[in-house]
Amino acid sequence: MSREELKNGIAHKLTLQDLASFCARLGFFYPSGRIYGGLSGFYDYGPLGAELRREILNDWWWYFVERRDDVLGIHGSIITHPRTWIASGHVESFIDFIVTCKKCGSEYRADHLLEDLGIHVPELTLETLSKLIKEHGVRCPKCKGELGDPAPFNLMFTTYVGPKKTAASLAYLRPETAQLIFTNFRNIIMTMGVKLPFGIAQYGKAFRNEISPRGFLFRLREFEQMEIEYFVNPKKLDDCPYYDEVKGMEINLLSAEMQERGEREGVKITIEDAVDKGLIGCKWHAYWIAESLLWLESIGVKHNRLRVREHIKTELAHYAVQTFDVEFLFPQAGWKEIEGISNRSDYDLKRHQKYSGEEMHIYDDGEKVIPYVIEPSFGLERVILAVLFSAYNEIKGRRVLSLHPKIAPVKVGVFPLVSKPQFVEKAREIYTILREEFKTIYEAKDSIGRRYARADERGVPICITVDGRTFEDDTVTIRFRDTREQIRVHISELENEIRRIFKEWDKIALPCQVST
Ligand code: GAP
Numbered sequence: 001m002s003r004e005e006l007k008n009g010i011a012h013k014l015t016l017q018d019l020a021s022f023c024a025r026l027g028f029f030y031p032s033g034r035i036y037g038g039l040s041g042f043y044d045y046g047p048l049g050a051e052l053r054r055e056i057l058n059d060w061w062w063y064f065v066e067r068r069d070d071v072l073g074i075h076g077s078i079i080t081h082p083r084t085w086i087a088s089g090h091v092e093s094f095i096d097f098i099v100t101c102k103k104c105g106s107e108y109r110a111d112h113l114l115e116d117l118g119i120h121v122p123e124l125t126l127e128t129l130s131k132l133i134k135e136h137g138v139r140c141p142k143c144k145g146e147l148g149d150p151a152p153f154n155l156m157f158t159t160y161v162g163p164k165k166t167a168a169s170l171a172y173l174r175p176e177t178a179q180l181i182f183t184n185f186r187n188i189i190m191t192m193g194v195k196l197p198f199g200i201a202q203y204g205k206a207f208r209n210e211i212s213p214r215g216f217l218f219r220l221r222e223f224e225q226m227e228i229e230y231f232v233n234p235k236k237l238d239d240c241p242y243y244d245e246v247k248g249m250e251i252n253l254l255s256a257e258m259q260e261r262g263e264r265e266g267v268k269i270t271i272e273d274a275v276d277k278g279l280i281g282c283k284w285h286a287y288w289i290a291e292s293l294l295w296l297e298s299i300g301v302k303h304n305r306l307r308v309r310e311h312i313k314t315e316l317a318h319y320a321v322q323t324f325d326v327e328f329l330f331p332q333a334g335w336k337e338i339e340g341i342s343n344r345s346d347y348d349l350k351r352h353q354k355y356s357g358e359e360m361h362i363y364d365d366g367e368k369v370i371p372y373v374i375e376p377s378f379g380l381e382r383v384i385l386a387v388l389f390s391a392y393n394e395i396k397g398r399r400v401l402s403l404h405p406k407i408a409p410v411k412v413g414v415f416p417l418v419s420k421p422q423f424v425e426k427a428r429e430i431y432t433i434l435r436e437e438f439k440t441i442y443e444a445k446d447s448i449g450r451r452y453a454r455a456d457e458r459g460v461p462i463c464i465t466v467d468g469r470t471f472e473d474d475t476v477t478i479r480f481r482d483t484r485e486q487i488r489v490h491i492s493e494l495e496n497e498i499r500r501i502f503k504e505w506d507k508i509a510l511p512c513q514v515s516t
Pocket of ligand 1: 175176177178208210217218219220221223225227337338339340375377378379380381382383
């Protein structure tokens with residue numbers, strides 16, 4: 001495989017199932033409740049997964065909140081006032097369609113059942129799903145029994161607040177973090193002195209009682225979202241001061257129009273052309289699509305495996321005017337959504353104004369405005385899948401996880417070449433200093449080759465080795481995971497050199513350049 005292919009492609013044939021086994025073996029993720037047989041749709045983060053999660057969340061926060069002056073972060077509660085979900089439309093409309101086998105009682109998500117049989121579902125309506133099941137004579141995959149009619153199923157988990165389990169104490173676990181932003185909108189404008197346009201960001205848990213969770217971390221019942229609601233005056237949807245910075249960016253776009261013509265492949269088009277041709281409704285929406293792609297690429301997701309697909313009309317959520325999914329090309333599974341970017345208009349704020357009686361306007365140019373919202377909404381676990389599939393390489397039996405140092409769970413490995421006391425003492429001395437600043441591991445067990453191999457598959461970007469020469473000239477080697485190249489560095493310069501390497505990583509290291 002050429003350098004270019006290694007840079008852009010994926011040098012493996014890993015399935016989601018293979019990735020799940022790899023991740024469990026290395027301590028990234030474990031099925032939750034495994035000792036009791038597991039609970040479908042729930043995963044626990046192991047030591048490496050917990051670090052990876054923290055790093056991605058931190059980087060998202062840094063990229064979209066800390067380094068900007070127009071986005072503020074909040075952290076809302078998981079259970080909130082139940083009227084929130086009536087106002088938002090989730091109680092009424094947050095549904096999928098379920099079919100139940102009349103013979104064995106197995107339950108299926110109707111559209112998934114059809115798609116698994118290769119039956120195209122043009123729209124998600126009760127009538128269409130019923131018609132397709134009848135037309136194709138679909139029966140229960142488990143017992144071949146007759147299926148009942150599809151029925152709407154609300155995905156929200158319910159609970160009770162307080163000791164009484166009554167209709168009055170019924171509450172919901174949030175199915176999206178977004179609504180906490182809308183219900184705090186008034187608090188933010190009253191306390192933070194914000195002016196349009198501005199955004200409010202939040203990450204945290206979301207819960208959906210998915211009918212058929214599947215695909216390892218892809219469709220979970222408990223997952224994490226990273227969401228921004230970016231508020232814009234509806235008369236100024238094209239007044240985006242950052243637009244010029246991104247308008248030349250080329251994206252792979254599959255518009256609704258193209259899908260309605262039966263096309264399944266996207267086209268390469270610049271952001272500017274997509275806006276000028278009316279494919280993306282406004283410049284603010286286009287800007288947030290570009291920013292999302294740039295962030296994904298900055299954490300190592302491969303550019304050529306990302307595309308932007310517009311929702312067709314029947315797919316649009318109840319609140320959306322226009323939605324684009326950022327999709328990742330998964331091996332075997334194909335293009336799948338990892339982020340949704342919607343224009344939610346003023347739907348949510350107006351609904352909360354109506355249901356709460358609280359004013360949801362802000363003044364802009366002396367006029368009362370209920371802003372429109374552009375919403376980039378990432379699912380953390382799906383971003384993790386895209387990162388892992390982009391980083392994983394298997395060449396001649398050597399497994400390498402080429403994670404970017406800024407998100408790698410472990411940044412540095414420190415090893416004595418041999419386990420003689422002098423080597424061990426020096427290596428531990430270096431380890432103790434480095435771990436103050438970098439997440440560092442120390443290992444002395446097994447041959448140096450095995451230790452390097454273990455570090456490579458855990459995604460450790462560099463390893464420091466104390467060898468015989470260390471005792472002659474106070475130098476150690478730094479070994480690069482992706483190239484296996486080594487350089488010698490004076491111990492007194494080690495911290496500076498590591499800082500420089502990580503800062504200049506994109507220039508120094510060729511991702512996935514694995515010598516065979
Ligand atoms: N606030 C908008 C919203 O929630 P969504 O498309 O339903 O929109 C946004 O969800 C993102 O959340 C998706 O792009 C996906 O990455 C993630 N997500 C949604 N459902 C999920 C599930 N069951 N398991 C894992 N991630 C999920």
